[in-house]
Amino acid sequence: xxxxxxxxxxxxxxxxxxxxxxxxxxxxxxxxxxxxxxxxxxxxxxxxxxxxxxxxxxxxxxxxxxxxxxxxxxxxxxxxxxxxxxxxxxxxxxxxxxxxxxxxxxxxxxxxxxxxxxxxxxxxxxxxxxxxxxxxxxxxxxxxxxxxxxxxxxxxxxxxxxxxxxxxxxxxxxxxxxxxxxxxxxxxxxxxxxxxxxxxxxxxxxxxxxxxxxxxxxxxxxxxxxxxxxxxxxxxxxxxxxxxxxxxxxxxxxxxxxxxxxxxxxxxxxxxx
Amino acid sequence: xxxxxxxxxxxxxxxxxxxxxxxxxxxxxxxxxxxxxxxxxxxxxxxxxxxxxxxxxxxxxxxxxxxxxxxxxxxxxxxxxxxxxxxxxxxxxxxxxxxxxxxxxxxxxxxxxxxxxxxxxxxxxxxxxxxxxxxxxxxxxxxxxxxxxxxxxxxxxxxxxxxxxxxxxxxxxxxxxxxxxxxxxxxxxxxxxxxxxxxxxxxxxxxxxxxxxxxxxxxxxxxxxxxxxxxxxxxxxxxxxxxxxxxxxxxxxxxxxxxxxxxxxxxxxxxxx
Numbered sequence: 363x364x365x366x367x368x369x370x371x372x373x374x375x376x377x378x379x380x381x382x383x384x385x386x387x388x389x390x391x392x393x394x395x396x397x398x399x400x401x402x403x404x405x406x407x408x409x410x411x412x413x414x415x416x417x418x419x420x421x422x423x424x425x426x427x428x429x430x431x432x433x434x435x436x437x438x439x440x441x442x443x444x445x446x447x448x449x450x451x452x453x454x455x456x457x458x459x460x461x462x463x464x465x466x467x468x469x470x471x472x473x474x475x476x477x478x479x480x481x482x483x484x485x486x487x488x489x490x491x492x493x494x495x496x497x498x499x500x501x502x503x504x505x506x507x508x509x510x511x512x513x514x515x516x517x518x519x520x521x522x523x524x525x526x527x528x529x530x531x532x533x534x535x536x537x538x539x540x541x542x543x544x545x546x547x548x549x550x551x552x553x554x555x556x557x558x559x560x561x562x563x564x565x566x567x568x569x570x571x572x573x574x575x576x577x578x579x580x581x582x583x584x585x586x587x588x589x590x591x592x593x594x595x596x597x598x599x600x601x602x603x604x605x606x607x608x609x610x611x612x613x614x615x616x617x618x619x620x621x622x623x624x625x626x627x628x629x630x631x632x633x634x635x
Numbered sequence: 636x637x638x639x640x641x642x643x644x645x646x647x648x649x650x651x652x653x654x655x656x657x658x659x660x661x662x663x664x665x666x667x668x669x670x671x672x673x674x675x676x677x678x679x680x681x682x683x684x685x686x687x688x689x690x691x692x693x694x695x696x697x698x699x700x701x702x703x704x705x706x707x708x709x710x711x712x713x714x715x716x717x718x719x720x721x722x723x724x725x726x727x728x729x730x731x732x733x734x735x736x737x738x739x740x741x742x743x744x745x746x747x748x749x750x751x752x753x754x755x756x757x758x759x760x761x762x763x764x765x766x767x768x769x770x771x772x773x774x775x776x777x778x779x780x781x782x783x784x785x786x787x788x789x790x791x792x793x794x795x796x797x798x799x800x801x802x803x804x805x806x807x808x809x810x811x812x813x814x815x816x817x818x819x820x821x822x823x824x825x826x827x828x829x830x831x832x833x834x835x836x837x838x839x840x841x842x843x844x845x846x847x848x849x850x851x852x853x854x855x856x857x858x859x860x861x862x863x864x865x866x867x868x869x870x871x872x873x874x875x876x877x878x879x880x881x882x883x884x885x886x887x888x889x890x891x892x893x894x895x896x897x898x899x900x901x902x903x904x905x906x907x908x
Contacts, residue, residue, distance in 0.1 A: 422882060423849040423903050425698040427742055429718035429725040444729070444737045445702035450848070452702040452740055454727070456717070464717045467725055467742055469700055471849055471903075475880035479908040481802045481838055484876035529754045565754055575723070576696040576744055578851045580884055580903045582877045603757035603888070604855045604896045607748035609695060611853055611899055613886070615876070623877045626884055628901050630696050630744075630853045635752040 375406040384439040392505040399505035401556030419474035420584040486621040512537040532561040532602035539595035555627035561602035571634040648679040657712040665778040672778035674829030692747035693857040759894040785810040805834040805875035812868035828900035834875035844907040
């Protein structure tokens with residue numbers, strides 16, 4: 363079932379190696395409203411780190427701060443290994459275009475993970491099987507159509523606020539897969555952690571001006587764990603705790619179908635309402 | 636009730652202004668096991684940004700990556716305004732000592748927050764009043780004794796794992812106040828977001844080698860909101876979702892006694908077990 367030719371996602375997150383300066387480019391396939399889909403920008407940054415010759419270990423945490431819009435075309439990634447320890451590495455990446463100001467600022471931690479006591483207090487969300495749910499229909503922004511979203515709870519209703527009705531729930535539970543199936547790795551987990559619709563859209567039942575400001579994802583499995591899962595989709599949940607003075611949060615979990623918590627993610631986003 | 640002389644916390648997080656290079660120092664009062672308490676390091680970094688002449692707006696998000704141990708004494712803070720927009724700023728801070736490698740790497744977003752639609756889906760945790768709960772007793776690490784912890788749920792039991800018993804809950808609900816009351820501001824919210832005991836201590840009922848690797852805090856109120864709250868304590872909850880291959884997560888909420896969600900926080904930490 364998996365594509366043998368390069369997947370659109372791999373094309374979109376392609377990087378050309380440099381020493382400290384790497385190159386990438388925006389992808390029409392993953393374009394959002396006014397710029398590239400942030401999840402793919404984050405994944406591109408992570409790919410530059412994973413492909414870096416000095417990289418050791420697997421992604422443990424990634425924080426991406428979206429500082430300014432990225433315009434269509436090429437961008438530079440200034441990649442710096444800030445500190446290397448025996449079993450962990452701290453990286454900093456600055457994305458810019460044409461020698462201009464920083465548009466995206468990211469930090470990442472990589473770690474060689476050792477066997478340890480394991481315990482998963484979080485409860486696996488119950489869900490109908492992927493195959494029994496219709497895919498969310500195609501919509502305008504190209505990036506969303508690269509995914510196959512199958513909502514278990516919190517199906518999007520962006521038909522507008524009901525008169526005098528309380529805000530709708532910001533909670534969603536859905537299967538997320540690449541539209542063309544692709545094996546889940548740290549790159550797709552990164553992108554999928556930003557592939558929820560804005561929580562404020564759900565709560566207000568409408569699309570409004572919105573932009574992620576800062577995104578943090580923690581990876582709870584290493585490459586070996588992911589290899590043994592061998593999956594092309596995750597069960598994802600997302601919720602929000604507060605919307606106040608033009609900013610709101612999002613927290614999410616990405617689960618393997620077998621019940622392993624793969625990644626947790628949180629973000630703070632701007633909205634206009 | 637508030638101290639008029641500089642509070643220990645303000646002394647501990649003191650910074651000497653520079654242009655791009657600021658100075659701070661570790662505090663014996665907030666010492667942890669093998670270095671300074673990370674919450675105070677994070678707060679010191681935030682203070683350098685808040686006090687910076689170019690700073691505009693209030694802290695919105697802060698991510699602190701703890702790269703290497705900080706030794707007792709002075710440290711330098713290389714403070715850089717990476718990108719300034721009309722109503723937000725992106726900062727990067729590197730902490731080092733004696734011209735050595737980076738020990739702490741942080742990014743922060745500041746924003747001038749505008750009135751907007753407000754909605755708080757998160758539920759205020761129910762709790763007995765602060766006054767009706769005994770303070771957690773003094774313990775060995777100095778930093779913990781600068782706080783007055785009053786546990787509502789998840790009282791620490793570090794008496795050791797019970798034979799064949801399942802792991803204990805990683806959830807805690809507690810009032811957190813400076814031992815010497817101090818008005819809650821973004822600095823104390825930062826520090827308090829790291830002032831939970833390691834979740835793994837709760838789950839395993841024992842103290843084990845442990846260290847926060849990356850901490851992210853989102854501020855859901857601005858300085859005006861905090862001024863109008865005028866409080867010296869927060870109701871705090873923390874939990875964990877997974878411990879696996881030597882790393883575990885923590886997510887937490889800091890609430891005002893009146894039921895306003897002030898900050899949310901998440902971290903990933905190393906443990907040896």
